[in-house]
Amino acid sequence: MNDDSAYDLETQAALYALGHLQGEERLAFEEALRKGQGGAAAHLSKFKRVATALAWGITSTQEPPSELRARLVDRLHQERRSSPYSPGRVALAPGITLVLAEQLAWRPTSVPGVQCKPLFVDPERRYASSLVMMAPGTTYPRHRHAQTEELFMLSGDIRVGGHMLRCGDYCRSEAGTCHETLYTETGCTFIALASLDDELFPEESGSHR
DSSP states (O other): HHHHHHHHHHHHHHHHHHHHOOHHHHHHHHHHHHGGGGGHHHOOOOOOOOHHHHHOOOOOOOOHHHHHHHHHHHHHHHHHOOOOEEEEEEETTEEEEOGGGGGGEEOOOSSTTTTEEEEEETTTTTTTEEEEOOOOOOEEEOEEEEEEEEEEEEEEEEEETTEEOOOOEEEEEEOOOOOOEESSSOOOOEEEEEEEOOOOOOOTTTTTT
8 A cells, every 4th residue: 555545544443433524435444344454443542532632622632644644634624614404503502503403414424324414523522412324124223332222203114123113212222232133124214322333233134123
């Protein structure tokens, strides 16, 4: 790997830590993570805190190389100018923000058939509130909760541990617990409050039954 590609991987790691790496770039970086290529995992670990600090103006005790910092800040500025996720957020008053979900664009996740609209991300806690939509027949892999997860159903159905949840139903999972594979027959939409560091496990055939 040449120096330029190493720099690209560093930038991708920082953007991935922020949730700003999308499309083919995201898929390529996740492939590098799976294969252990180019120190992708080490870059990601290093920039989880640094990238968050840069994006949110938080003082960090670790500073990335000046050239990388300049590229990252420039990329983030471009993202903010062109991002389809900026509309729909209204600062009603200091400390009060409205999120108009209809004005937000659905964004893909790493799980096929699952899309989300990030409502709020707490970079220090590594915790997020999201509107999640699963297509009919979609499964969500078995996963371990890094922090407490809360799920509130808005529409559709989702099977959790042999129980079918529907509109108005709620599921709370404490940190360290595992969800077996989740499955929706007709599709569903729900609000999720969850860690950004949950661990996904490979999906097993028939595990939604």
